[in-house]
Amino acid sequence: MFPTVTDTANLPADSADTKPQRGIQSLDNTGELLTALVAAARPLNLRDLAAAAGMPPAKAFPHLVSLLKIGLLSRDASGCFEAGPLALELGLIGLQRLSPTREAEPEVINLAASTAMSVAMAVLGPLGPTVVRLEESPRPLHVSLRVGTVLSLVNTAIGRVFAAYVADDVRAGLLAQDSVRLAGASGADIAAQKKAYAQRLGRIRTDGIDTALSKPVPGISTLAAPVFDHTGSICIVLALMGPSGSFDCEASGEPARTLRSASSRLSRRFGWMTPASVAQNSDT
Template identity: 30%
Template sequence: MASDKGKPAEEWTQRRIQSIEVGFQVIRAMEAANGPLPLRDIAAAAGMPPSKAHLYLVSFVKEGVAFQDPVTGHYGLGRFAIQLGLSAIRQLDVVELAREELATLQRATGFATYLSLWGDRGPGIVSKVDGQRQGSLAVRLGYVLPLLTSATGQVFLTYLDESETAAVRQDEIAAAKRDHSEETASLAPRITTVKDIQKIVETVRRQGYAMTVNSINSSFAAIAAPVFDYSSRIVATMTVLGSDKQLSGPRKKQTLDALLTATHRLSERLGASSRGVKGKENETPVAAKPAKARSTAGR
């Protein structure tokens, strides 16, 4: 520290920040690996000489951020790194983090945007920003959307474990068979079979998003995309709602790009890796199986 004497405080602080940033190159190299790495590989990934990387690793091992395998000599993330990650996860609040993304998405598209979480009755809206182009239709907080015929629901149908959606799915199938009329047919397609559901799942997985037209109100369309957490599990769905005429043509692509950018960014803030988020779009779909019907009394 003797060399720091006589240096302005601002210059000394800036050099210390740069040192931390360099050190994080070593941490990121270990985080991106599938297991402990030899010193030479960590140094190469961090873009520095092995001697320099070793100095950082010695300090990280001492503080528990990294560990060194006594047999192979390889380095990996240590117990404190795990504790730090778990602490960060505990402090995450998807609803709070999504507020900024919803507002940004609304400004970019002009459409209403909302965030939905999964509940025992299906996907419910927990946060929203009204749009300039939404016309007379306004979604309300707490509203539970259909699982099979709404874009929001179809995203949860695709990425949630089948056992979590089974009861709601079977209730909606039973209702569709019982109540389907010419009036409801004009609003939403008839979805009553495993084959119908499988087609939805395959389409959403292939595209990475769902789009429905006239599902809850005539002349309106919605586009929804998933939000994942650190375990690559879906935790929420972000949706854009607007006129079916406005959500078509070039404007659809612009809106979709903005939506996917927002959901990917929010997923990464929740700990999902960019590789994991993109990979979800290409997963092989699991066949939907019929489940035992559950009474809808009291819903």
């Protein structure tokens, strides 16, 4: 009997996964150059791009020539390498397929697991910031926050983060619906509160995070951070919530750093360039 040829597609998943996948070394090197260019977030000349990829220019150059031929790279007027038309088309396809809330799901789960805190995800709905995902901690919080809850732009950290980054006309329209924002305030109080509110939004833009300490719910504190899309527009706000006094609520504390890291990863996933990258790019 002749030996049969094994169809690898019918192998058990575990046996297929245990075998190392053999790739093409030259393509791996090409990938290192592309990865280095993405990390730089700006056009690079041959010497700098090769150095960033950890290879000699003479080795990098043939790979770059091939990338130019197929359109994954192009060269600007100064001869620096940058994304080509094929790379831009592939990027647009990827962006079109992205669903921010779906892509954020693993981050929400990981945040809750790594911090042992409750995590909320909100988007901007027609009535205001709306909770679309809530991952509760092992010790659930006794709050009225539920999926579908619409939050105040003035009295909640999630709402203020949205207010800090949306366009002025959008903010004004949403504030007109925020019926609890200045309830019972006199004319002088309203002016003072508006000034304080504007200053608070400025701090959020500077810090990239907002806090709500036992407000609006006594005994519950919140940290909230924005997630941006490829246009730089805010698309999601992630928030950590826990009993007041049970975690570090400072903007420089470990929970805040963990939250910022998660929001930054998602923003990068959605195609947003960090301010540092934009500044570096403009200096070249």
